[in-house]
Structure formats: structure tokens, C-alpha cells
Amino acid sequence: MATHPAIPDRLMELARAQAGVLLWDQIRHCGLSERTVHRLVHDGFWTRLARGVYLTHCLAPDWLSLAWAGYFVAGDEAAIGGQAALKLAHIIDDADLPIPIVLPHTSPHRVSTSWWSFTRTRVPFRTMGDLPRLRTERAIIDLCAADPDRSAHWVTLAAGSRKASVQRMREELDAMPQCAARRQLSELLADAGTGIHSPLELVYLRDVERAHGMAPGRRQVRSGSYIRDVYYDEGLIVELDGRTGHEGVGAFRDMDRDNYHTMQGRPTLRYGWEQCHGTPCRTFREVAEMRHSLGWTGDIKRCRRCR
Template identity: 30%
Template sequence: MPRPQRQAPPYDPDLVRARLSLQAGVASRQQFAAIGVTRNDLERLLRRRVIHRLSDGVFCEQSNRLVSPLQRAWWACLHYSRSGLADLSALEFARDTSGAGLTLPIHVAVPRGRGSAPLPEVVLHRLARADQLVVQAGLGRMRPEHAALRVAAVATNENGVVAALSDAVNWRVTKPERMRDALADLPRLPRRSLIAEVLDDLVAGACSVLERGYLVHVERAHGLPEGVRQEPRRTPGGWEFRDVAYLAYGLVVELDGRLFHSAKSARDKDMERDLDDLLGRRDSARLGYAQVFDHGCRTAGKVATLLQQRGWPGLPVPCGPGCGLAP
């Protein structure tokens, strides 16, 4: 007697595989239902170890078992309805939407009042306006300008505030003008005055902790002339940008942050830029963290002298009673 043929599943297995592959091997019961997978089908898939239950209503491929932060991000955003990546996790994903740059723990924004328990290595942020701040497109996530503002607001010091905002700009996930507009959406954000001040400086072209430190603590505090920030120059290798250019006096100030100028290739490029400036009859002065943050007053005096030697008619002013420029 011939064996009865096994009936084909009412759903398309290729659609199941496609859904899982789009989401790092993680999918929800609702997503399976949308492609024809019933509860009974899910139980069969679980028994056959085709999928593995992560939590109520969320599943992953058995072979994966959450080996990456991206999988944990999908799990969290599918486990909590109307949620999305928040704060640093939202910025990391905006920088690289493959998810390769995500780090643990995963930060997730959920509507305030939801009583779900937290998941392992997931930090919940219960927000009254989560629905307005989170974009539900693929992997839900907070808009990068709001995420950067929230990261800056909890920084441990002023330099941390500058770093959070300038990183978002340097990663090209948002612009300082957008963050300045987004401040209106976060009326209770801590450190609003400082953040607004830093954003104004970013708009002016001070795009790092060191660059803003020079602007605030050296140039502005001591009455030096205002340089042109991120001045573009075309070179044989393409467009380059000078940190601060005093165009009327033929002086360029380059600010070398430790993170961005430690590699040999970066140092070689810096030296090439200095040669280009000399060919263009401009002198370059390279400053680091010590000159700006440890000896800002002394640095201001030296930069003032360089400017005076090149025709600046002004005088530097002391920044306060303890300033090294004070008489």
C-alpha cells in the first residue's frame, strides 16, 4: 500500500527564509502570519528546530542564536511594539545600516507606560513621545538628530557634550542645523543652553572637541581675530580643508586630535598639507590638546605674535585674572 504523500505547507518556505535573511535571522509572529504562517505552522517549525523561540512572539533561526548585536537589536525592536533603536544605538545604526557597528548594550525607545520587562543587554528608554521620535522603517530607530542630542545631554562633562554632537556630524548622519531645529522637540532636555551653544559653534565650522576648544578657549577668549573654519583648498589629490585659516595674514592653524592623527598615513598627509601651505606662501602652526586645553593662554599669546608678525594690528586680551597674558 503506497504511503500517503506529505502535504506541502500552506505557506511558501522561501518567503520564510527571505524574511529571516532580511532581519539578521530574527522575525516576529505577526511577520510570519503576514506571509501565511499559522500558529500550528510555527509550532511545527519549532519542533523541527528550523526556528528557535527568543521570547513570546519573536523567533530566530536555530543556527544563529543571537550571535551579533544586530540580532539582539532586531529581537528588542520586535519584542517591544512601537519601539526602535535609541540614543547611541540609533547613531551607530545610522552610521552603518548593515549593523556591523552596533555595540552592546542595545538602547531601545519604547512608549512610556508599557510594562514589558527588559531583555538581556538591552537598555529601555521609556519616552512619552516615542511614537514621534522613532521612525518605523525596517529596523525602527530614533532620528539621528534626536539621538545625538540625547547622548550629548547625559555626557559626563562639556567635552563629552562636544564629542557627542561633533561625532554625529563627522559621521555624516545629521547636520548641526538639523540638531538645532530638533532641540524644539525635546523641551525638557538637560544642558539645553550648553548644547545650543555647541551647535552654534558646529554651524560655524568647529567640528571636534579640539577645534571647539581652540575657538572658545584660545581664539575667542583672548580676542584674536576670527579665522575661517574648514577653509577649502583644491590640491592635486583633491579637495582639502584647513581647520582655521587667517586668510588676511597668511597663517593656518591645524588642530591635530590624537584619534585622527596617529596613523603613519595621516601624519604623512599632514606633512604634505604643510608643504602645500608653504608653496602657497602660508605658514602652518600645528596644535594639539596640550596647547589648547593645558596651556591655552600661552598658546593664545604665541598665535597673537604670529599674527602680529604678519600684519595683525590688534593685541590679545587676558581671559581673566589668572590668565598668562594678564599684566
């Protein structure tokens, strides 16, 4: 059986901080010779992931190890981008391979693999984190530009996470004048700035309130220890249930919140995707009628979909 060569403690501490991945320059700086590294790989103690990039065990690399390795392959000016950046920011739980890695346009070309997708950009970017990643706002705008049909999902997810600023997303968009979906994104960010935190809340704003000429209610209003999705000054509360966060323990939390509001004398209407997207006109009429019963004097207007 092969004997494991001695590894300096400071090198293993560095490896633990980098998901088990080390760069050759780091290894050499800690006094380990090229011959020793070759032996570690040959005897199956370490794994070579790329030229000059090593995994300090023989198991399959996990996602985070591959992210570190991809950054080392790309170089110091690179950043983890796309959904991978959101995973590192703890906004989403999963991100697929290949891991997107962004480089300045002046960087040497890198060949993409099944593990990493390298992209060069002329738009300057800033990084954050020990494993450098794009700022959340830049990653969101990049995702929206790549797939405009998913823009509402990404923007509202970021806004709802409270880990991204709508204003900074606007600034990132302003720095990308060639963005094909610029107008759509500008309108979306304007709506997100009113407190929209989910695609369902966006549909309610656009198809239920705005389409029928109803002034929007206030968003994300605190009531005791609860947050109301939409609150109208007459005392009506509208809760929007897109299922995510409204199942299991979340469902009981919804019950507690509704009961609390009822005890406070504030009626609550609850709507989901079918009511807001499928039958927005009926939903508007219900909201308008309830507001009228509470003293609202606004008009009920017809939209192009009303029958």
C-alpha cells in the first residue's frame, strides 16, 4: 500500500477553504515539490482536474469543487456567473453544469468543457466573495438578457430574496446598452421597484389592478409579525399564493396570518395563479366589490379581456 506523503498543515487548511481544490502555485509556495504532487496523483490520493489544478482527494469532485477549479482555470480576472453566482449567494439551491465563468474580453480564450462554460464580455463587472462571483444584480441581468421569457422569474426572485437591489439592477442594465430585452427589463424593474416579490405578484399588478385602472395597493406592508402582499387603505388585504413557501409549514403560517388579520377586523382575499392569470377580470371584480363594501369610491373599469 502506498504511503501518503506528508502535507503541510497550512496547505491543507487552504484546501479546506477552497472545497478541496489547490492551484499549483499555492502548492509550490507551501514547499511541496512537483515530484511529490505527481506521486500523490499517481498513487490515487489526489486528482488532477486541469493543468495546474488539483483536488486533494480521490472522490468525484462536487459542484463547489468544480466551481473553484473553474475559477483557477480561468484566472484571477474571472468570476462565477449565471445561476452559479446565485447559488453561491444562497438565492437558489441548485445550479446545473457547466458552470458559467465570465472573463474580461481581453482575457485569453478558454475552451469550454462539460464542467465549465467560459464567456468573455466587454461590459465591465465587479466581483464579490472568497470564490469570486458576479454581483447578484449583474448575474440577474445577464440571465434575463440570455432568456427574456424568464426575466420576471429572475428579477422577482432576486428582489424577494432581499439580497439584490432593484436600483443596482437598473444600473447594471444601464451599463449594457446593447441588451436586446432592454425595454422589457426596464418596465419589469420599474414594477419590481414597487415591492413586487414574485411572478404572481407581477401578474396581479399588471392583469388585475393596472389593466382595470385600479390604483395599486401598497406592497409588502408589515402587520404585527406578518407581511401583507397587498394592502388597500380601506382595510382589505390580498394575499397571493404561488405555492412556493405556501405548503407544509408555510400553509400553517398562512392560516395564522389570515386568522390574525381577521381578528384585527381586516378581511383577506387569497388568490393563486388560476385566479390572477386565468380569470383576472373576475378577480378584479371581487376585489373591487369588497373594497366598495369597505367604503372605496373608485370606478370598476373594463379591460380588453372583460366580457
